[in-house]
Amino acid sequence: MIPACDVQYSKGQGRFGLSKVGVNGVMKPVRIVRKEDGNDLNEVLLCSIDVCVDLPATQKGSHLSRNVEAIRAVIDECASNPVESIDAFAVRLSKLLLEKHEYAQNAFVSLDTTYFKDSTTPNGRGTLEGYNLTAEAEAVRGFGVTKSVVAEVIGMSACPCAQETAKEILGANGELPVITHNQRNVCTVRLTVPEQFEIPINTLIENIEGCFSSPTFELLKRDDEGAMVINAHRATKFVEDVVRDTLAMLVSEYTNLPDETEVWVRSESEESIHKHNAFAERSAYLGDLREE
Amino acid sequence: MIPACDVQYSKGQGRFGLSKVGVNGVMKPVRIVRKEDGNDLNEVLLCSIDVCVDLPATQKGSHLSRNVEAIRAVIDECASNPVESIDAFAVRLSKLLLEKHEYAQNAFVSLDTTYFKDSTTPNGRGTLEGYNLTAEAEAVRGFGVTKSVVAEVIGMSACPCAQETAKEILGANGELPVITHNQRNVCTVRLTVPEQFEIPINTLIENIEGCFSSPTFELLKRDDEGAMVINAHRATKFVEDVVRDTLAMLVSEYTNLPDETEVWVRSESEESIHKHNAFAERSAYLGDLREE
Amino acid sequence: MIPACDVQYSKGQGRFGLSKVGVNGVMKPVRIVRKEDGNDLNEVLLCSIDVCVDLPATQKGSHLSRNVEAIRAVIDECASNPVESIDAFAVRLSKLLLEKHEYAQNAFVSLDTTYFKDSTTPNGRGTLEGYNLTAEAEAVRGFGVTKSVVAEVIGMSACPCAQETAKEILGANGELPVITHNQRNVCTVRLTVPEQFEIPINTLIENIEGCFSSPTFELLKRDDEGAMVINAHRATKFVEDVVRDTLAMLVSEYTNLPDETEVWVRSESEESIHKHNAFAERSAYLGDLREE
């Protein structure tokens, strides 16, 4: 029999409290059951999970194994009592962490996954698209849980300035869309809200996709590819425009979210004319955006 | 001749101001001239550079090409008027960005590089070690420049808890250091100060290396390897200990830095017994750490 | 209606044939139904898929959209006629690629995924461990299909040389296991065989795990951690030893595989005493290994 480890319990030796102590990169399959049109959709998401809690100055070490035990306990519980989203999973896990680490005041959880969603090409064909998705939760003892949903969406941006320049050089009369450089653009939106607010992920992704010059697709037959290229050249956008249009979309579409919702939007353009990228960002409270 | 691009100047169309607009991943060789023992040491560092400024709501687009022009101008200036460190480079560049983007209130610069430093093994042999180094600068119009130095140092941590357990199981009498698991540990320190404060990088790295169970070395002859392993097993540390010892070191060694110095310390242990990592963090003002 | 694209069909313009033309990084959830103890285990694996075919000199361009169509067709077929493994998926897809690209002589498929497997700690507790897994298939028109299974397994290696040195320096009498440095070790095994041979993945992973100083676990209670550390220090291994023991394991355990099985084994040790890694490799036919 192994006696308890004195090393972790010798109180009072540590001079400084720590903001975060935990584990990162724990790989787990997470099962969610999503409601859609009245049906239950079973999905298994491969997640990389980070969890941590704070550590008071009086305590020598954090009980790291409790973190993995908590992850396992929530996964087990989901077998009988499923979650509807990875942010719901993160919230549930953050609460259990506070239970298990009785000395901690805060618990943080982050899950990264690849999420798949049905989409439709310009000419109406169905495709399946993948997105990096992150869910975070922070539980503060006595103050509830805040959660974040982070969607990283790939689209296309076509440059309005080079189009204008090309038009001038070529002497184009403006009847047809004019050439410009275009490229992959990654638009990332993070929304941070109290746990009771729902942010349906499929709608969020679709809303973001509407802010590019064009969304992108896994499979494009010739007519779809042509339509997509034409659409993009009729909706040219700088990285600044992608961010601003996304902010405007959030203000108009998310009227149910409270003013204190924290918003972070970033658009990064993998410039086809340079070896480096261009980017734009905005962070703000939703309430402030509503007034701008 | 190409007329000015109207697209970028059409004021008042953009509804939202943006926190950051710029370019990232610009690769450049940066020359620094470091003073050491009264000598000038010429070094060329390969840097990946990110720069951005804010954008007011009244302006349609940021002038992205000015960012690369500013980087080039500072590199050119360094030929005749060299900088002593990459944080000095970042500060100089942040000021020029505010000059070039007359509409901006803030400018941000970040440089990532690999830095090399002479070191010495336990038994006195010379080695050359590499470190990831980041310098950041934020210039606020009318309020001066704040800079950050971020040193990412690789060392070894050996686990005190598993050592205690192994001692109990084996019935070791404590005369010899007892086995435990050990692994790479990455300790990252970020210090944010007003631009006039100097943070000599070699000393900072050496100070951090003193907070591991042992520093690591590119080349170890047998006696050095033996000495290093013994040293590490006599200075076992959790990730929590690495962070706390680093915080204590900062308090005792950096008495010249002001209370408002922002400190962030993270230790991440690439656990040899798990497939995932363990980590600990603390962020605080130096003034608060001085009082804990 | 969009007429056929002449660009891709104008034959005879291309001077050089190409070895490979295709798409890479297509993300897809792939469902497999594994037989285990007479039961069907349904698993959904997140896969990154690369596919390509060769292109004769006479053909201007490859039909890239057929690659994604082929991936989708095999995923659809798996709904009614499931595969038992990702290598079976790769084989099926490689055959369909040859069908769809009638001008090609070779088709290549590669799937990368994270695979989970139940494991057991030294003291008998159950855990779930994750592994990077790759399956490849190459179909040659008229010559059948060859497939590869690549398992990347993380374990621990403890250094025998530093242990010997520490023993000498400390004057240890050899009764107790002596300290040494240990670290994460990644052992990768690739086996390439004709399509009809089965290589059960769970057994392969377990066999590789037996060749480390110790396997690693997501969750270790104190007694398990102590036992694991002691086990590892009683089975110290260089990277060379991990590779050789793996080769010996393959010879003794895979007597059913043919002599022409291509074997590649690599062990990489993330040295806790250095900032760089150490590695060893062997590639050979299984028949040659049987005679060494």
Place this chain on the structure above:
Amino acid sequence: MIPACDVQYSKGQGRFGLSKVGVNGVMKPVRIVRKEDGNDLNEVLLCSIDVCVDLPATQKGSHLSRNVEAIRAVIDECASNPVESIDAFAVRLSKLLLEKHEYAQNAFVSLDTTYFKDSTTPNGRGTLEGYNLTAEAEAVRGFGVTKSVVAEVIGMSACPCAQETAKEILGANGELPVITHNQRNVCTVRLTVPEQFEIPINTLIENIEGCFSSPTFELLKRDDEGAMVINAHRATKFVEDVVRDTLAMLVSEYTNLPDETEVWVRSESEESIHKHNAFAERSAYLGDLREE
């Protein structure tokens, strides 16, 4: 005093010979002195270095510390006797490895670096561009040294098929260049030759850049950006075309290289219309390409 380590020398215990044993990821600044227009250009390149040798079945372990000693010795020698290129460095290091590992028959060296080169925009402005560069050397005892130069060049490719489709849909009359999707394209060329052949790196990069729809630049004023976009749309290329044009360039420009030169060319297009990439490859002897 530390006696010699018996562990590494106990012969005959190892059953299998190993193809490669060594270290990887050793970071070093490497100084080269390039001849250009009769001048000596001093450059310091940040290199990540891998080195290894084979290990016969009769030898228990490889002397890993000799690898780092060899790297240091060649760097020291370069202070007085500089190399002109990183491939010359790799060749010199591979020879020293065979000297130091008297039991080995083969030595392999690989250096990865970021290389900078002056370039010129379409309208004649100077820029500085960065490229990933790899040099490899393989020394076989008694058979000399073979070296490889690998240049990874980023450019732009614009799609001819989508341009054709857009032209049809839009009813464009062909007077002006028609819109299409374009994106970053990474073209990688590896040339493997006996050590005595020189492959000037600046010329190689420029030759590859001529095979894209357009090269890319760190800084483009408006007229340059417009010219570049127009150029690219007048030289649309599939990934297949980039590879084939590169192969044709190698045949016409490298008449001094022997028939047994090994050629590998890959073009990867970071498709702006998809979330995945498209790629094409060819590997061949230069002699075979000369006959196709």
